[in-house]
Amino acid sequence: MCGIVGIVNLNQQQPADLETAKEMLAAIRHRGPDSAGIYRDSHVMLGNVRLNIIDLSGGDQPIGNESGTLWIVYNGEVFNYVELRPELERRGHRFSTQTDTEVILHLYEEEGPACLNRLNGQFAFAIWDTIRQQLFLARDRVGIRPLFYSHQGHRFIFGSEIKGILASGEVPAAINPSAMVEVFTYWSAQSPHTFFKNIVELPPGHYLLLERGKINIQSYWDVNLMPEDETRSPDSYCEELEALLIDAARLRLRADVPVGAYLSGGLDSSLTTALIRDHTQNQLNTFSIAFSDPEFDESSYQAQMADYLGTDHHFLRCDYPDIAGAFPEVVWHAETPILRTAPVPMFLLSQFVREHGFKVVVTGEGADEFLAGYDIFKEMKIRRFWAEEPESVLRPKLLARLYPDIRRISANAAFMTGFFRKGLEQIQSPYYSHLLRWQNTSRTQKFLNDDIKSVLPPTGYEPSFRIPTDFSKWPSLSQAQYWEITTFLSPYLLSSQGDRMAMAHSVEGRYPFLDYRVIEFCNRLPPALKLPVLMEKWLLKQLGRKYLPEQIWRRNKRPYRAPISRSFFQPAPPDYVRETLSPPAIRDAGLFQPAAVQMLYDKAVSASNGQFGLSEVEDMALVGILSTQLVYQQFIRGEGMRKRCASMSAIKIIDCVLHE
């Protein structure tokens, strides 16, 4: 695991300044504290900071091919590199390291962009072809690892994180108002947008070729949720899922350092942990977060599972002030406003894992999306069931099955019904499953100032995503899963709660459920095996029965949540919260309406002393405004860039400018 950066000169031969390269690397040093390297010629600069996981002593980057005509910088893991290497050796390639990095390089040499179809992993990398003067950038199928770029005048600049691009000094930091509206609708900017003007991401499952100033972006993989026609017995599907998950977990144990596991107390991470336990020789170490607030705490399940599996379990206790205290640092790493505090415990957990000497953890991410664990899928089914007979008084009763943990909403049946009745009969909309959630979140937009809101059409925000071919023929569950995967998993969960929070402390997450073979298998399943009636993750639970105690596999899914406004206001708001949300600070940034923010702030103060908290939308707005203001301070005003980007030393430099 690592971080990468680079600069390509588009129309003139002017070597990138080595000091600039070092500053870009310094900005993402947390991604790779073990070593650093730069390749430079007259056209290009490639940089890497490395976290040693495979081939600890021999894998420093950049790595070149035998003739020095191709150079790679790489972030991630290709887990099947062991299987790919012998074939390349037979084709005559000589390897100078034991890394997966070098396998990718030679495979690209042989197969070009088609090599991506053969990689099983989580990656973002850049290969420079010195002969064709061509840059190849690629990103894994679902976007586990990040990759951003900016095309500014005569330079093309890329990096694993936006701060790496900003550190080049070539791209002024400015907020993209449309992306800000997206954050306050979907929880994150939507691919390829980022929160920043003129900086975009390479979308998941895509590659980019840059040659003679021309950018060509191609998709090599997409989420296809059309179920297969064939009818097999549930047992046969369950056996195939088991075999695939075992192999996915086995491949994800490949590392020259010890691998630990997150254990949330739910089905998914319990199952991945059980699979790893069965395939590991050493004593397995597991990690989890325990909240002091019992509304969020799962530690009894975590303890039960750790006990059952016989792991060495480590609890990190998390209290309100911990969340408020770490929040600015979390925003610095996330590089985007966030509408929830859920990333914070993930940030604290990776720190805890790192303190215990682990660089790699396996987690259960992805099962809820691909095997249908979320309430939003049930909500869609209930609303469609109700829409069949909109006047039925009995059908909406099923809504009481939803959100049992969120007492504030479910206590009021009339409100619940009124809320879910909205748009009930728009069953032809491709966004049917998600419209309600998006409309609800967009109620936070009332705090935006008029300049930002001016990007909205007068009728309000309308989603307009690319819709896959044959989408209308997909089952309604598949359609709902598609939006969950493309608008939420990739841009938010895997980023703000995944890569960024783990890499903040140089920890790599590995996800057996996101092995592309597991994904493609799940996507072929008939919907009745994923969510029959309202039984979430049905097929996975059948497998869970084999490995887990009944209390675990039978448990209803509990959404992972962290305390929200209470974190910042109990017992009293820390200085930075008061200052960041103060009217002068709000006016200075110019993104929100100062008076409205002041009223929300006052309400949060009184809510924290009283019996009732803020509403869900108010909670999201509060966290969203606070984090936006922090992004503004850290990146637009540049306070974070100045403070946090330490200088670098001990860099391996391959400088071909000298030889030309």
Next chain:
Amino acid sequence: MSMAVEDLIRNYIAHNILFSNKGYPYPDDTSFLDNGIVDSINVMEIVMFVEENFHFKVRDEEIIPDNFDSVAALTAYIQRKRTPAVQPGA
């Protein structure tokens, strides 16, 4: 792999409502309501289960004890309405 209608119903109720791995423990004519087997939300889940697995629409006025109060009543109701297309559901 085709299962009888009553087996599908028994399986579904055992797993999803009784939370039991040991199957449905009552005779087929046992009243769901009299024996506290289901609550009002469970009844609607059963309606969803029926629509999903047997592919016909259940009307509000059909959601009455005569049709939904026992495995036997439900089986008879389903057979009156339509021949099942078997799907795993429990």
